[in-house]
Structures are given as structure tokens and as C-alpha cells.
Amino acid sequence: MAGKLLSLLPPLLLAAVGLAGLLLLCVPTQDVREPPALKYGIVLDAGSSHTSMFVYKWPADKENDTGIVGQHSSCDVHGGGISSYAKDPSRAGQSLVECLEQALRDVPKDRHASTPLYLGATAGMRLLNLTSPEATARVLEAVTETLTQYPFDFRGARILSGQDEGVFGWVTANYLLENFIKYGWVGRWVRPRKGTLGAMDLGGASTQITFETTSPSEDPDSEVHLRLYGQHYRVYTHSFLCYGRDQVLQRLLASALQTHHFHPCWPRGYSTQVLLREVYQSPCTVGQRPPTFNGSTLVRVAGTSSPALCRDLVSGLFNFSSCPFSQCSFNGVFQPPVTGNFIAFSAFYYTVDFLRTVMELPVGTLQQLEAATEIVCNQTWAELQARVPGQQARLADYCAGAMFIQQLLSRGYRFDERSFSGVVFQKKAADTAVGWALGYMLNLTNLIPADLPRLRKGTHFSSWVALLLLFAVLLLAALVLVLRQVRSAKSPGAL
DSSP: OHHHHHHHHHHHHHHHHHHHHHHHHHSOEEEEEOOOOEEEEEEEEEOSSOEEEEEEEEESSOBTTBOOOEEEEEEEOSSSOGGGGTTSHHHHHHTTHHHHHHHHHHSOGGGTTTOEEEEEEOHHHHHHHHHOHHHHHHHHHHHHHHHTTSSSEEEEEEEOOHHHHHHHHHHHHHHHTTSSOEEOTTSSEEOOSSOOOEEEEEOSSEEEEEEEOSSOOSSGGGEEEEEETTEEEEEEEEEEETOSHHHHHHHHHHHHHHHTSSBTTSOBTOEEEEEHHHHHOSTTTGGGOOSSOOTTOEEEEEBOOOHHHHHHHHHTTOOOSOOSSSOBSSTTOBOOOOOSOEEEEEHHHHHHHIIIIISOOOOSSHHHHHHHHHHHHHOBHHHHHHHSTTOOTTGGGHHHHHHHHHHIIIIISOOOHHHHTTEEEOSEETTEEOSHHHHHHHHHGGGSOOOOOOEEEEEOHHHHHHHHHHHHHHHHHHHHHHHHHHHHHHSTTOO
């Protein structure tokens, strides 16, 4: 009788194993969220000197009504900014094709139709719009015609205001440096306790300063209220048109022609021919145009490496004679005292980086920045070329650019040694270019509905583990008994 019971154990255990396996399939389930799919967005930054394309991506669900956005790829458009095609608008659209073809490859094909595409034009187009609204409209029509030929969800081409440019640049910098929100080590999104930092952008035709402030602005036009990741921010911002790097250089050249007939900011030994029409065609220099002049005239202008005269020339760009508010930066523009840390990017970075890396000069303090500017403005053309062999583009303009930045920060924005110590000059943060485009995309994601997370059936973890252990124990016990039965059947005393 006992032998028969033992002989029945293996089949019984195997049946138990099968039952445990069935239970594993029948345990209570719960809904488990699958990782959300990715969405994509494309922003074309149509600046005054060139256009850049940025492709961004983010999870299809959202965090506190603002998408978690990161840069996927980028592309620099060959040629000048779209405003440079005012006389041949069709070329403005054609110039974008190479980068748009890259976007077709960078964004998965099944996401093309749902990927929003935006073009934002900045100060170059703002200037063109001042002189020729008709040409501006034709350029925008041309780029729109090109952009609508692609399978993306084109949302329009528009000219950003200076305020937009400043605020979106501030949002970008603080987002990348995780001052709004970050993914904590505990595996969830948390709000850092550190404050925001100010942003300073120096483009080709305008410059912007933006920082958080606690006091209401005396000029309502310079105050913006933002709500990001559930937090409210009061931000001061101002954009100075005609104070971008390229326009400043044009204004300094116009002043040099009027005052000296040579250029004190250019290095000694450098000279070039200047077409007067090109000097005075910008709205930024039209006020310096002589009453009578021949635009077709070519004038040879030579540099003299004169730091003192260059400083006087740059100082003439700023007007401190009057202020209708309790405090101003320059040109009668209200500005509260700069507070907190700042990041300076675009041409701020490129100019200071030249001083640091090529000239090998310290620029950590205002005094050092002033000394470095003095040194580069004393360089001859031969000395500069010896430092950067074979690179002549922009080389002659580094003195003027450095002098302008030094004057803008110290006299214009009123940084002192203490506040300047909190300024960093950076091109990128978190491997992403700092500029207005990402902030623009972050803002626009609020307009994109979040995808509902897909659900699948899953087992409660504790139930799954218990049944899995039971299944393993029963299976092992059945194997042991089967082996024992086989061994006993082979033994000589077995019946």
C-alpha cells in the first residue's frame, strides 16, 4: 500500500506543478503604464546672420503642464539669415532645404505628420520690417512655401519680439541647468531649491538681458509673468535693437568714417575697402548717413590699434544723459539692479572665449576683462594672424567686440566686481545650445495635448514572486522523486 502511494507522488507533484503554472496565469492583475512614446518638434531659429534648425523630443505624457523636452539634433543652414534675401525671397526658402531634408531623417517617419514645425525670425527681420514691410512679407511667404512642402505639422513662420527672444532665452538656460525641475535620485521629478539665473544674449542685430526680480517693474513693458512646472516667476527683460554684434560693428565703422577716416578698433597693418552703401543701408546707421554721399563710392579704411580712441568710439553708443525712472541701464531704459548669477551666451561667449583661449588672458573679473581688451586692441594685424594662422574672418573685429562687451556689462548693465563674479560665459549647457529656441519649444508644448498612457495587464509583484517560488519548489520536488523512482527501479532488489 505504501509503495503504491509512493508511486503516485510524482504524478501528483507534476499535477501540482501544472496547477501552480495555471495559477501564475490567473493571479489578480493590475494596470501597468507602458513608457510613453516620444514626440518631436522642430524650431528654425532665423537669426540676423544665419539660421539654425533644432529638433527636440519629449515623452508623450507631460510633467506639470510643461513637456520634458531635450535636443535631439541640430543643423546650421548655409548662407546668411533670411533677411539677407530681401531682394531674392525665393532663395530664403531654398536655403532651408538641406536642413529640412536632415529633419526628415532625424524624426521617425511615423511621427512626421504629428511633429510641429515652427520658424521664428529675430532682430534681422525686425530691422527689415522697419525699412520694408513688403520685402519682409515676401521673405516670410517664401519660407512658408518651402516649409509647407514637407510632411511636418507646420505651425507658421513669424517674427519674434525682442521680449520673446529674451524671455525664451532665459527659460532655455534655466531649464538646461535644472533650475526649474530635475529628475531626482529617488526616481521622480523634484523642484530644486536653488534660484534661477539671469540670461544675456548677444546676437547679430540685438542684445537681450533677462533676470528674475521680486519687485514690480517701473516700466510694465519690461515685466513678464511666467508659470512653469507649477511655479510662478516675475521676470525683467529688455531687448536693445541695433546693439547686436554685427550692427554694433557697422555703427562703429560709420562713426570711424565720420570722426577719424581710420578705424581705431582695427589692428594696425589691416585695411580694407568699404562700400558706403553697405555702411549706411541699415536702419541702425541711417542716422549717421552724411547729407550727401555717393553710395557706390569705395573707401579704403585702415586700422590703427588705438585702445583709447576705440573706447571713446564705443562709449558713443551709449546714452546716459537722462533717465525717466528711478534707475536705468542706458538710453533711458528702466532696469533694476542686476541680482544673482548670470549666463552669457551667443556672441558674448565667442568673444570672451577668444580672449581666454587664443589670447590666453584671464577674464574672471571686470578689471581683468578691461585689461584683456586693452591688450587685444594693442595687437597689430601681423601679431593677431600669428596667433591664429589662416583665420582672417572676424579676426580684425575682436577688439571692437571685446570693447563693446566690456562697456556694455560695466557701464550699460552696471555690473560691479561682486556681481560680475557670478557671470559665466557658455555656449552650451547639458550638451544643448543655449538660445531662445528651446524655451520657445517648451512654451509651445503646453499647446500640444498629452497622449493618454497605454495600459497593459500586469501581475501584482508580491503575488507573482510567491507563486513563482511555489512553482520552483514543486518542480524541484517532482524531479527529485522521479530520479529516486528511476534509481530504485534499476536496483537489483527492485521487483
